[in-house]
Every structure is written in structure tokens, then in C-alpha cells.
Amino acid sequence: KQEVTQIPAALSVPExxxxxxxxxxTDSAIYNLQWFRQDPGKGLTSLLLIxxxxxxxxxGRLNASLDKSSGRSTLYIAASQxxxxxxxxxxxxxxxxxxxLTFGTGTQLKVEL
Amino acid sequence: xxxxxxxxxxxxxxxxxxxxxxxxxxxxxxxxxxxxxTPGQGLQFLFEYFSETQRNKGNFPGRFSGRQFxxxxxxxxxxxxxxxxxALYLCASSDGLAPSSYEQYFGPGTRLTVT
Numbered sequence: 001k002q003e004v005t006q007i008p009a010a011l012s013v014p015e016x017x018x019x020x021x022x023x024x025x026t027d028s029a030i031y032n033l034q035w036f037r038q039d040p041g042k043g044l045t046s047l048l049l050i051x052x053x054x055x056x057x058x059x060g061r062l063n064a065s066l067d068k069s070s071g072r073s074t075l076y077i078a079a080s081q082x083x084x085x086x087x088x089x090x091x092x093x094x095x096x097x098x099x100x101l102t103f104g105t106g107t108q109l110k111v112e113l
Numbered sequence: 114x115x116x117x118x119x120x121x122x123x124x125x126x127x128x129x130x131x132x133x134x135x136x137x138x139x140x141x142x143x144x145x146x147x148x149x150x151t152p153g154q155g156l157q158f159l160f161e162y163f164s165e166t167q168r169n170k171g172n173f174p175g176r177f178s179g180r181q182f183x184x185x186x187x188x189x190x191x192x193x194x195x196x197x198x199x200a201l202y203l204c205a206s207s208d209g210l211a212p213s214s215y216e217q218y219f220g221p222g223t224r225l226t227v228t
Contacts, residue, residue, distance in 0.1 A: 034216065034217070036219070041224070043117075043119075043203055043219040043220050044219040045219070046216060049216045091156075099144055099146045099161045099168075099205070099207055099217060100158050100161060101148075101156075103148075103155055103157075104155075105155055106155070
């Protein structure tokens with residue numbers, strides 16, 4: 001059974017700092033990995049999707065990497081801003097694709113002025 | 114393009130009642146997935162519908178059911194509500210076609226409270 005863990009569970013940083021969020025999964029046979037952010041009481045916003053054949057994806061200040069063999073992904077956020085405060089979730093899809101995502105436990109990020 | 118919409122946004126029900134939640138996917142998307150989010154269990158997959166057929170199913174009891182209509186709109190139903198069913202129910206849509214199109218877009222969710 002696939003298990004996804006995110007470390008740290010919570011993180012507080014001053015504005016402007018670069019930071020890294022970690023995601024680990026136990027079964028490396030994934031189709032893709034997706035990073036989401038969730039604001040309190042809201043739905044999920046898709047940030048980046050990395051196919052299993054890719055090593056990284058970038059969007060603006062965000063960069064996500066994937067090392068399938070070691071079962072790890074990182075989300076790098078450059079020059080953090082208070083608006084980045086949210087819970088960040090990673091999710092993996094099963095071999096062969098499909099929309100049955102297994103989600104991580106989440107990292108709650110707070111960026112302070 | 115309009116995003117994923119879910120109705121109602123908030124719902125309060127009593128134990129033993131049943132409830133129906135609705136989800137309208139992004140125009141052109143044929144896959145709708147449902148997830149339950151609770152503080153204790155996190156986000157868990159309920160089921161996925163694609164072209165009116167259930168394509169995937171999670172590990173939830175038979176009290177949880179769903180369906181999809183020809184316009185891709187989906188409903189999920191929970192019968193005989195229990196206190197533990199209190200959760201945020203999220204719906205996600207994608208075009209559902211391999212290989213690069215499994216990116217999912219989520220709605221704002223329905224907050225269900227069972228008393």
C-alpha cells in the first residue's frame with residue numbers, strides 16, 4: 001500500500017527566505033506526482049505536476065523535483081512571501097495513471113513579515 | 114473557463130439522514146473524482162467516474178455512492194450518516210485521458226457537519 005509522508009509538518013519562515021518542502025513515498029511505481037496548495041477551509045490549487053519520466057518542473061518561484069528511485073520529491077519556493085502561507089500537499093498517482101491519488105500529510109507553511 | 118463548482122458549500126445533517134452532494138467539472142472534462150478530507154485521516158480517495166462509469170473506487174463502505182450524468186456532472190450520496198462522516202468533501206475534474214492529462218483540478222469543497 002502506497003504511503004506518502006511530508007516533512008516538516010509545519011514551518012514558519014521570515015519573508016524573503018528560500019525554502020524546501022519534502023515529500024516521500026514508499027512505492028516508487030508511480031505515474032506522476034502533483035503538488036497542491038490549500039488555503040484554510042478551501043479546495044486545492046494545483047501547483048505543479050511531474051510525470052514519472054521527468055526530473056523537475058518549474059513555475060515562477062516554484063520548482064519541484066522528482067527522484068522516483070529513492071521515492072522523494074521536493075518543492076522549492078524562492079523568495080517566500082506572506083501570500084505563500086498555506087498548507088502544501090503532494091500526491092502520487094498509481095502505475096498506469098489514473099485519478100486515484102494518494103495524498104501526503106501536508107506541510108503547513110507560514111511566511112511572516 | 115469556469116472552474117470546478119460544488120454545491121452546496123455547507124451542509125448540516127443529523128445522524129441517520131442521507132445527503133447528496135453535487136459537482137460540476139470544468140467544461141470538456143469527463144473525469145470526476147471525489148475525496149474526503151478530515152483532520153485525522155487527511156485526504157482520502159472515494160471514487161472516480163469517467164463517462165458515466167465508475168472507474169476507480171477507494172476503501173469506503175457502501176453507504177458512500179456516486180453517479181455521473183451524460184453532461185459529466187456528478188453526485189455523491191451518503192446514506193445513514195454517522196458523526197464520523199463530518200468532513201470536507203472535495204471534487205476534482207480532469208479530462209481523464211492518458212498520458213499527460215491526469216492533472217486534477219479541485220473544487221472549493223462541501224463542508225458536511227453531522228450532528
